[in-house]
Amino acid sequence: MTPLLSMQLRSFAAADPGPGGWQSVFDLAKAADAAGVDKVVVSDHVVFGERLDAYGQPELGGMAGGRQPTGPDGHWLEPTTLLSMLGAITDNLRLGNNILLAALRRPVILAKSLATLDVLTGGRVDLGVGVGWQAEEYEAAGLDFADRGGQLDHTLAVCQALWTSCPADFSDDRLTFSRIYLQPQPVQPGGVPVWVSGTVNPRAMRRLARFGAGWVPWGPDMGGDMAATIARMREAVAGFDRDPSDIGVVGTLPVVRTDDGVDLAATMEGVPALVDAGVTDFRAHLPIPDDPAAAHDYLADVVAAFRPAAGR
Numbered sequence: 001m002t003p004l005l006s007m008q009l010r011s012f013a014a015a016d017p018g019p020g021g022w023q024s025v026f027d028l029a030k031a032a033d034a035a036g037v038d039k040v041v042v043s044d045h046v047v048f049g050e051r052l053d054a055y056g057q058p059e060l061g062g063m064a065g066g067r068q069p070t071g072p073d074g075h076w077l078e079p080t081t082l083l084s085m086l087g088a089i090t091d092n093l094r095l096g097n098n099i100l101l102a103a104l105r106r107p108v109i110l111a112k113s114l115a116t117l118d119v120l121t122g123g124r125v126d127l128g129v130g131v132g133w134q135a136e137e138y139e140a141a142g143l144d145f146a147d148r149g150g151q152l153d154h155t156l157a158v159c160q161a162l163w164t165s166c167p168a169d170f171s172d173d174r175l176t177f178s179r180i181y182l183q184p185q186p187v188q189p190g191g192v193p194v195w196v197s198g199t200v201n202p203r204a205m206r207r208l209a210r211f212g213a214g215w216v217p218w219g220p221d222m223g224g225d226m227a228a229t230i231a232r233m234r235e236a237v238a239g240f241d242r243d244p245s246d247i248g249v250v251g252t253l254p255v256v257r258t259d260d261g262v263d264l265a266a267t268m269e270g271v272p273a274l275v276d277a278g279v280t281d282f283r284a285h286l287p288i289p290d291d292p293a294a295a296h297d298y299l300a301d302v303v304a305a306f307r308p309a310a311g312r
Contacts, residue, residue, distance in 0.1 A: 001248055001280045003271075003310035005303060006039035007032060008098055008283065009086075012069065012076040022077070026089060027292040033090040035299035036307075039281065040086065041098035041128065042079045048072035049136025061133035061148075063219050080113050087121035096126035098250075098283075099197045099216060103131065103151040104141045107158035107175075108182075115163060115186045123187035128216055129156065130197035149203050156194060156211045163191025195250070200232045208233075209240035214248030214281065226251055227277035234278075251279030253306075255286065262286060264302065268309035275310055282306070 009025050029040055050072050055062040070076070083095040095117070102110060118125040131152055132138075135145040143151060154174050161170040163186050167179040186192050193213035198204025199221045208215055221229050226249075234244035254270035256263045271282065286302065289295050306312075 001246075002312060003275050003279065004038035004094070004281045005253070005306045005310075006041060006094075006096075006250075006281050006283050007037060007286070007288075008041050008043070011042040011079065011082055012045075012074055014070045014074050016075055024290065025077075025082070026085070028288065028295055029086045029093065030089055031292050031296040032299055033093045035296050036303040037093065037284075037299055039094035039096060039126070041096040041126075041283075042082055043076070044079045044097060044100045045076045045134075045137065046078070046101065046104055047137055047140045048074070049134060049139075051134075051136070054135070055133055057133070058219055060135075061131050080117065083125070084117055084120070087117060087124065092124075094124050094126055095121060096195065097128040099128040099130040099195075101132045101137065102127070102129045102155045102159075103143065103148055104137065105155065107155040108162065110155065111159040111162040111182060114159070114192045115182065115184060118186040118188060118192050119184045125186070125188075125192050126195055126214075127159075127192045128195040128197060130216070130218065149207075153207060153210070156207070160191055160194075160211065195248070200229070200236055202236070205233065205236035206240050208247065209237045209242035212247055214250065216250045223252065226274055226279060230278040248280040249278050250281045250283055251277075253282045253284040253286075255284070264305045268305045271306065271309040272311070282310070 009028060011025060032040060052068045052072060054060050055068050056064065056066045058064050079097050079100055087095055114125060114127060129152060131148045138145040138148060154172060157172065158170055161168045162182040166183060166185060167181050169178045194211045195214040195216050196204065196208040196212040197216035197218050199219050215233055217229060230249055237244040251274050254267060256266035289298055
């Protein structure tokens with residue numbers, strides 16, 4: 001797999017940004033596309049309750065020491081809608097979620113929405129999924145938070161059935177249908193690629209083995225010795241009878257900062273080892289200028305440095 005350079009767009013705000021307040025998201029996406037960045041991803045929250053401290057509890061699916069970037073009244077854009085807008089104004093960027101709470105969506109509607117977006121963007125869509133950490137979000141959707149993993153697996157199974165067969169048949173303990181037509185089908189063979197988020201634990205690794213084109217490490221598996229972490233993931237996936245050699249992995253671009261900003265040359269020195277370890281999607285967290293022209297020039301320099309370091 002060709003190593004990609006990706007970045008996360010800030011699709012949320014602590015308060016209403018007002019008329020035109022989201023234009024910076026569009027400007028940055030267009031600058032990234034023109035500069036040669038490979039992929040952008042956006043976050044997801046449908047609603048919030050008031051117990052945001054749950055984000056810092058790994059036992060609920062959060063991250064130790066983590067803190068939500070907004071209060072419960074923060075403004076979060078719905079990601080599939082946003083990605084549709086971004087797809088219309090870009091030509092080459094892959095468009096993904098980091099991550100979508102797919103279990104909150106009715107599976108047949110999610111399958112239709114993403115298939116449509118994949119067709120309209122010429123096959124540029126990736127679906128990143130996770131179970132989330134917030135019970136209130138599931139309660140507001142009429143779903144059992146304790147069953148969030150089972151609901152996510154069901155959702156992905158329905159989507160893949162509808163994306164890979166037409167007419168499609170499906171049956172599990174939640175839903176049965178036969179000879180159902182979903183058209184148009186996604187452009188990408190096998191349907192929209194699914195990137196599964198989670199730690200190296202049996203439930204997440206079973207999900208990755210069954211559905212995953214790629215893995216989005218979470219919590220303690222996001223940093224540290226990525227070679228060892230990826231080796232543990234591959235061993236776990238192999239235990240579920242899946243060849244892990246074709247599973248992509250998200251990693252963090254190892255940014256080296258100085259008093260003057262980012263040392264691009266030093267940053268890229270860390271890329272080859274991560275490529276050798278198995279990282280295929282390098283998420284870049286960089287001090288990108290606000291001005292669209294300056295953002296383009298800055299990102300073009302990053303891309304020019306990244307590609308030879310990644311062996312492209």
